[in-house]
Amino acid sequence: AQSVTQLGSHVSVSEGALVLLRCNYSSSVPPYLFWYVQYPNQGLQLLLKYTTGATLVKGINGFEAEFKKSETSFHLTKPSAHMSDAAEYFCAVSGRSSASKIIFGSGTRLSIRP
Amino acid sequence: EPEVTQTPSHQVTQMGQEVILRCVPISNHLYFYWYRQILGQKVEFLVSFYNNEISEKSEIFDDQFSVERPDGSNFTLKIRSTKLEDSAMYFCASSAQAGGSLGFNEQFFGPGTRLTVL
Numbered sequence: 001a002q003s004v005t006q007l008g009s010h011v012s013v014s015e016g017a018l019v020l021l022r023c024n025y026s027s028s029v030p031p032y033l034f035w036y037v038q039y040p041n042q043g044l045q046l047l048l049k050y051t052t053g054a055t056l057v058k059g060i061n062g063f064e065a066e067f068k069k070s071e072t073s074f075h076l077t078k079p080s081a082h083m084s085d086a087a088e089y090f091c092a093v094s095g096r097s098s099a100s101k102i103i104f105g106s107g108t109r110l111s112i113r114p
Numbered sequence: 115e116p117e118v119t120q121t122p123s124h125q126v127t128q129m130g131q132e133v134i135l136r137c138v139p140i141s142n143h144l145y146f147y148w149y150r151q152i153l154g155q156k157v158e159f160l161v162s163f164y165n166n167e168i169s170e171k172s173e174i175f176d177d178q179f180s181v182e183r184p185d186g187s188n189f190t191l192k193i194r195s196t197k198l199e200d201s202a203m204y205f206c207a208s209s210a211q212a213g214g215s216l217g218f219n220e221q222f223f224g225p226g227t228r229l230t231v232l
Binding site: 041042043044045046051092099100101102103104105106107 | 145147149155156157158159162169170199203205209219220221223225
C-alpha cells in the first residue's frame with residue numbers, strides 16, 4: 001500500500017523568503033513521486049516528478065524537490081517566494097506499473113505575505 | 115499542446131438524478147482515470163480504465179458509478195442516482211501507452227467538472 005503525509009495544512013511565508021513544504025511517503029515498492037499545484041478554482045498542474053536517476057529534481061516556476069529514500073521524504077522547496085506562488089500544493093505517489101493510480105496527500109495551502 | 119478536456123465545467127443536479135460527466139482524453143492515450151476532490155479535501159482516486167475494462171477501482175466507486183468509452187474519443191463517468199455527498203470536483207486524466215518498466219507514464223489531468231447536488 002502507498003500513502004503520503006504532508007506536514008502542515010497551511011504554510012505562510014513572506015515574499016522573497018524560502019518556501020519549504022514537507023512530504024513523507026510510504027511505499028512497499030520504489031515509487032514515483034510528484035508535486036502538483038492547484039490554483040483557486042483550477043485543475044491540477046504537475047510541478048515536478050521523481051521517477052529515477054538524480055534525486056534532486058527541478059520543476060517549473062523555480063521549485064525543486066529532493067528524494068531522500070533513507071528519510072522517505074520528498075520535500076518541496078523554492079529559494080525565494082513570489083506572490084504568484086500562493087496556491088494549494090499536493091504531494092503524490094504512484095506505483096511504476098502502467099495505469100497505476102496516483103495517491104495524493106491532503107495538501108498544503110501556501111500563503112505569501114507581502 | 116494536446117490536453118484533456120472535460121464538459122461541462124459545472125453541473126448542478128437534484129438528488130436522485132443521473133448525471134454523466136464527459137472527458138476527452140489526449141488522442142493517443144490508452145489509460146484513463148477519474149478522480150474526485152470534495153471541497154477542501156484531497157484528491158481521491160475513483161477508477162482506472164484500459165482496453166475497455168476497469169483496471170482498478172476504489173471503495174468510493176460503488177454500484178452507483180459506471181464508466182464508459184462510448185466511442186474513440188470520449189470517456190464518461192455516470193452517477194446513477196446522485197447523493198448530496200457526491201458534490202465534488204471530478205477530474206479526468208489520461209496517460210500514454212509507454213510506461214511501467216519501459217518508462218514513466220505521466221497522467222495528464224483535465225480542468226475538472228464541478229458537480230453540485232442539491
